[in-house]
Amino acid sequence: MSIELAVNGQIHRVDVEPRMTLLDCLRDKLLLTGAHAGCEHGVCGACTVLLDGVAVRSCLMFCVQADGYAITTIEGLTPAPGELSVLQDAFCETHGMQCGYCTPAMILAAHALLAGNPAPTRDEIVEAISGNICRCTGYAQIVEAIALAAERLRGANRPAEP
Amino acid sequence: MKAAPFAYSRPETLDEACALLAADDGARLIAGGQTLAPLMAMRLARPTRLVDIARLPGLAFVRQDGDTIAIGAATTQRAAEAHALVRGKLPLLARALPWVGHAATRARGTVGGSLANADPAAEIALVAVTLGARLRYRDGASEAELAAADFFVGPMVTALPLTAVLTAVRFPVWDARVGVAFHEMSARRSDFAFAAAAAQVALGPDGACARLAIGVGAATEFPLRLATAERALTGTRPTQAAIRAAVAEALADMTPMADLHASADYRRRVVQSLAARAITDAIADGGARHVH
Numbered sequence: 001m002s003i004e005l006a007v008n009g010q011i012h013r014v015d016v017e018p019r020m021t022l023l024d025c026l027r028d029k030l031l032l033t034g035a036h037a038g039c040e041h042g043v044c045g046a047c048t049v050l051l052d053g054v055a056v057r058s059c060l061m062f063c064v065q066a067d068g069y070a071i072t073t074i075e076g077l078t079p080a081p082g083e084l085s086v087l088q089d090a091f092c093e094t095h096g097m098q099c100g101y102c103t104p105a106m107i108l109a110a111h112a113l114l115a116g117n118p119a120p121t122r123d124e125i126v127e128a129i130s131g132n133i134c135r136c137t138g139y140a141q142i143v144e145a146i147a148l149a150a151e152r153l154r155g156a157n158r159p160a161e162p
Numbered sequence: 163m164k165a166a167p168f169a170y171s172r173p174e175t176l177d178e179a180c181a182l183l184a185a186d187d188g189a190r191l192i193a194g195g196q197t198l199a200p201l202m203a204m205r206l207a208r209p210t211r212l213v214d215i216a217r218l219p220g221l222a223f224v225r226q227d228g229d230t231i232a233i234g235a236a237t238t239q240r241a242a243e244a245h246a247l248v249r250g251k252l253p254l255l256a257r258a259l260p261w262v263g264h265a266a267t268r269a270r271g272t273v274g275g276s277l278a279n280a281d282p283a284a285e286i287a288l289v290a291v292t293l294g295a296r297l298r299y300r301d302g303a304s305e306a307e308l309a310a311a312d313f314f315v316g317p318m319v320t321a322l323p324l325t326a327v328l329t330a331v332r333f334p335v336w337d338a339r340v341g342v343a344f345h346e347m348s349a350r351r352s353d354f355a356f357a358a359a360a361a362q363v364a365l366g367p368d369g370a371c372a373r374l375a376i377g378v379g380a381a382t383e384f385p386l387r388l389a390t391a392e393r394a395l396t397g398t399r400p401t402q403a404a405i406r407a408a409v410a411e412a413l414a415d416m417t418p419m420a421d422l423h424a425s426a427d428y429r430r431r432v433v434q435s436l437a438a439r440a441i442t443d444a445i446a447d448g449g450a451r452h453v454h
Binding site: 001018019021024039041043045048051055057061062064068109127128 | 164167195196199202265270
């Protein structure tokens with residue numbers, strides 16, 4: 001089937017079998033390999049992408065279901081080539097990653113959280129990444145990174161006093 | 163971990179969806195796909211055709227319908243969780259929805275999909291049975307409705323005809339001072355529950371239980387409503403001992419499931435504790451609230 005996908009602000013036309021997951025389509029057809037294939041059945045969260053700004057598992061969606069949504073992958077979060085987003089910077093700074101396998105998904109899950117909740121509590125952060133498994137960090141630095149990024153974004157986005 | 167080949171259709175109407183199901187025994191509906199997609203990845207399910215109703219017009223809504231709140235089958239769990247009518251008028255469902263999977267699966271998973279899938283551990287099914295929700299479906303040209311108590315038949319088995327499309331579920335709204343509680347036990351938060359319990363009470367002006375709805379799930383093949391316990395406790399201000407006795411009596415004949423993670427005895431013990439705790443907590447919760 002021929003379908004159109006809107007990924008990171010660009011429209012792509014791809015020819016796929018219906019059984020191809022959105023994850024495999026992103027990785028194999030569009031060469032966006034930031035979405036990682038972990039368990040491929042919805043348990044590990046490594047394949048997280050944003051669908052209209054909301055975190056979803058791209059392994060639990062067939063790509064033929066994904067047309068008409070604005071899809072964001074980790075490649076779409078950087079402000080410009082070679083730069084990092086505030087969240088990505090915070091992950092580096094607090095050592096919020098080790099092997100890096102879960103990292104793009106963690107950052108996208110955190111991005112979706114902060115888009116709707118600029119001042120999350122620790123519990124809200126933990127809840128937001130509860131569907132994403134990390135086997136290295138023990139999560140503490142990831143939580144720290146998200147809190148740090150939230151604090152910076154709150155400062156950066158404060159509206160001017162009237 | 164790749165699904166077997168299948169054909170894909172995205173009908174625009176219910177008539178078309180029903181016709182596609184009727185034309186092919188191997189065709190299955192998909193909406194959020196949060197259970198079907200992993201089953202297909204593991205090749206435990208091999209549908210020949212997926213009929214995608216995730217965006218079928220008119221299947222995603224939350225609205226007042228008489229003295230019920232009607233939720234469209236393709237409404238995502240996330241949308242239901244955030245909806246003012248669910249938060250305001252269906253406090254038990256609002257309490258249960260955060261327990262469904264993870265945020266990322268609730269973003270795609272639908273209310274109707276969870277009901278039609280009939281996993282014994284499913285929270286929405288437990289609330290539907292506890293409150294006596296009614297499930298509406300379309301089968302070819304005919305529409306019909308089933309009470310939740312008649313809908314769930316066994317693990318992953320429902321009374322829904324294979325050619326039917328579940329369209330909506332209506333939860334009754336209690337016009338009263340209502341308290342709710344929802345508890346479950348699992349190995350990790352958001353894993354499949356070993357045992358779960360839900361309770362909703364309406365308190366009279368004297369603080370006695372004017373009306374009760376109590377249900378348990380996950381421990382048995384499908385959710386159970388504890389009608390005898392409801393009758394025993396209605397009209398009273400029950401003590402802990404009375405609550406425990408009523409729950410034990412209501413669950414005396416239960417046949418718990420057993421697996422590697424939780425034995426039948428464990429599930430029986432836990433589900434009794436959770437049910438008693440849910441009733442106690444719902445009564446305590448009732449003081450502060452008025453649903454209208």
